[in-house]
Amino acid sequence: MEIPKHFIDEGICFAEEDIDxxxxxxxxxxxxxxxxxxxxxxxxxSLDAPWKNDFPL
Numbered sequence: 001m002e003i004p005k006h007f008i009d010e011g012i013c014f015a016e017e018d019i020d021x022x023x024x025x026x027x028x029x030x031x032x033x034x035x036x037x038x039x040x041x042x043x044x045x046s047l048d049a050p051w052k053n054d055f056p057l
Contacts (some may be wrong), residue, residue, distance in 0.1 A: 002020040006012070025036040034044040 002019065002022055003014060007014045009020065024040070025032075027033055027036060037044045037047070
């Protein structure tokens with residue numbers, strides 16, 4: 001899902017209608033995730049666990 005950046009930057013509360021749901025891919029295995037990430041031009045080895053990325057959720 002995507003949340004407009006200005007909501008996060010400005011500390012604005014947002015609701016379900018503000019969220020865009022973007023379908024990138026559906027995968028059956030965790031190994032397939034790496035393939036999708038590579039197809040998006042991102043090195044999967046450069047990513048860290050989402051709970052370690054300091055994003056304020």
